[in-house]
Amino acid sequence: MPSTYRARLAALLAKCCTLIAVAGISMAAQAQPAGISPDAQRLLKASTDFLASQKQFSADTRNTLEIVMKSGQKIEFNHLAKVSAQRPNKLRAERTGDLVDQVFVYDGKSLTLHNPADKFYAQVAAPGTLDAMLEFARTKLDIVAPAGDLLYTNAYDILMDGVTEGFVVGKAVIEGALCDHLAFRAPHVDLQVWIQQGAQPLPRKLVITTRDMDNAPQFAVTVTKWNLKPKFGAQTFAFTAPAGTKKVDFLPR
């Protein structure tokens, strides 16, 4: 009985593999459309515009990051992040995982980076809008702000900057949501985005492939939960140093 079961399983697997292989071959053989397809552009623009129109939202994400070691071996790290945003000038992001345990708080006046486990935080005066703050953090402090480019009011332009090719791969289901799967190419990276279908075209997944590095490591973010009607408290965008937590400086870039 077990051997029969195994045989059937093997046969089934062989069938699947063949199907996958055939599918793979036929897809590989498909000519990639030249240029950027208008459909791909339209779907992405609808998503970024929709998000830009949201006055406040929060999102839970699951992120994987690949690191390539000198030997060429790839190592994957996993993190969870929760981002809360209120336009035009408030942001909070918490991420925890293998490599980081960090809270980022922007209250419209200052930007705070807090490592709870290390019991250190740093705080600096910041510009008064999300766009300006993100730019300030990136260029002056070398800090990557959570929610990064999505929060820019011109998110679409930033995403599409340098993109030379793009097409709609097809339909997909991400975290239970039916999505359109888009693929883009830019000079150094490939980008895949999955956008939820329906009245709320939210981005559900993003994969960035760094093409010009050995073994093309990937960074992937999946939004496990979107909340477009979050209830923010007085403390959501405020930072109060917990007892025993020490303030340190940001090193100039």
Next chain:
Amino acid sequence: MKRIQVLKAFGVAMTLPLLYLAHVSPDTSSGFTLVRSASAVVGAPLTPVSAAGVARRTTVRAASASAASTSAASQQQAATAKQQEATAQQQAATAQQQAATAQQLAAAAHPPIGSTVAALPAGCKPVTEGGVEYQNCGGVHYRAAFQGNNLVYVVQ
């Protein structure tokens, strides 16, 4: 234009992100030190920018010695496995390990002022001078600071 180029480089990257994840420091302390110091490339948002940043820090920090010893150690393991066929390789690995040890000693003895490390050496004691807390690690003083998203210790 400059901004555009930077964005091209890593922009798409940090993109959508709710995502932040970006800057996962291959250097933070806790746990994965070995992987972090050995990692040559970060495949994240921030692509080239991040990689360049990491490389810059790697060169500066004393941990570069530990990276060297890590790679020497793994090379030595590989050499041991192939010992019969590859004695020469083992010799090379041993030589590298010796070099790494020497480097490590040198780094431990004289970390350059202003250089940063991702993790403090063992046996540090907190000292407060002028209201600022330092870590005294065998006579070398370190002060915590954020370098981008990464917490580092700066040699005073």
